[in-house]
Amino acid sequence: MRRGKFIVFEGIDGSGLTTQSSLLKNWFDGQGFAVFSTKEPTDGPIGGQIRLALSKRLNMRSTALALSFAADRMDHLETEIIPKINNGVVVISDRYYLSSYAYQMLDLELEWVIQLNSKCLKPDLTILLDVPALISKRRMERMRWHVELFEETVKLERVRNNFLSIAERLTKNGENIEIVDGNRPLNEVQKDVRQIVLKALRKTTGEQFLVSKNGEKKIKKLVDFSS
Numbered sequence: 722m723r724r725g726k727f728i729v730f731e732g733i734d735g736s737g738l739t740t741q742s743s744l745l746k747n748w749f750d751g752q753g754f755a756v757f758s759t760k761e762p763t764d765g766p767i768g769g770q771i772r773l774a775l776s777k778r779l780n781m782r783s784t785a786l787a788l789s790f791a792a793d794r795m796d797h798l799e800t801e802i803i804p805k806i807n808n809g810v811v812v813i814s815d816r817y818y819l820s821s822y823a824y825q826m827l828d829l830e831l832e833w834v835i836q837l838n839s840k841c842l843k844p845d846l847t848i849l850l851d852v853p854a855l856i857s858k859r860r861m862e863r864m865r866w867h868v869e870l871f872e873e874t875v876k877l878e879r880v881r882n883n884f885l886s887i888a889e890r891l892t893k894n895g896e897n898i899e900i901v902d903g904n905r906p907l908n909e910v911q912k913d914v915r916q917i918v919l920k921a922l923r924k925t926t927g928e929q930f931l932v933s934k935n936g937e938k939k940i941k942k943l944v945d946f947s948s
């Protein structure tokens with residue numbers, strides 16, 4: 722069986738990552754493909770500590786936070802992501818190592834953070850949702866009653882610029898990163914996301930994926946996709 726694909730959504734808080742990754746998962750489900758949706762930080766033991774730190778309920782220094790993210794990520798890869806990809810499943814993640822780079826370089830040396838994550842599996846496709854910091858802040862204010870560690874507007878704008886500069890660097894190094902304007906209606910953003918995903922998937926002629934319908938596992942080819 723051919724391996725599945727690993728698709729990652731990245732962007733600042735409030736850029737629509739959870740919404741767009743959920744919409745893409747629903748689309749894969751509608752096509753009948755086996756798909757697994759996940760997120761970072763995870764719901765595992767290390768991810769739980771990270772969430773406490775982000776919500777300011779646990780005091781964790783920048784270095785310890787960066788190490789925790791890297792440890793949570795490797796555990797995530799080994800226990801969930803890689804086994805599913807190897808079994809032909811499409812995996813969609815809400816955040817991955819690009820988020821560590823963009824956020825943690827506010828306080829730490831980027832090269833050190835990159836080295837921490839050097840053993841991580843590279844995504845087949847990273848979709849960076851680009852939204853101005855002020856817009857994302859307004860979105861969060863409508864949905865939340867508290868502010869997390871990195872959610873001040875000035876800090877968000879710095880993180881946004883970090884995302885864009887790092888995406889450019891990693892693209893030059895061969896990573897498949899597509900930037901999507903996330904400051905538009907949901908359906909317009911999702912339409913672009915699907916087109917990018919189909920383009921990325923069809924780069925390999927005849928690629929096959931696991932399909933699971935009514936408990937029966939089959940193989941489905943890319944030509945069976947519909948937009």
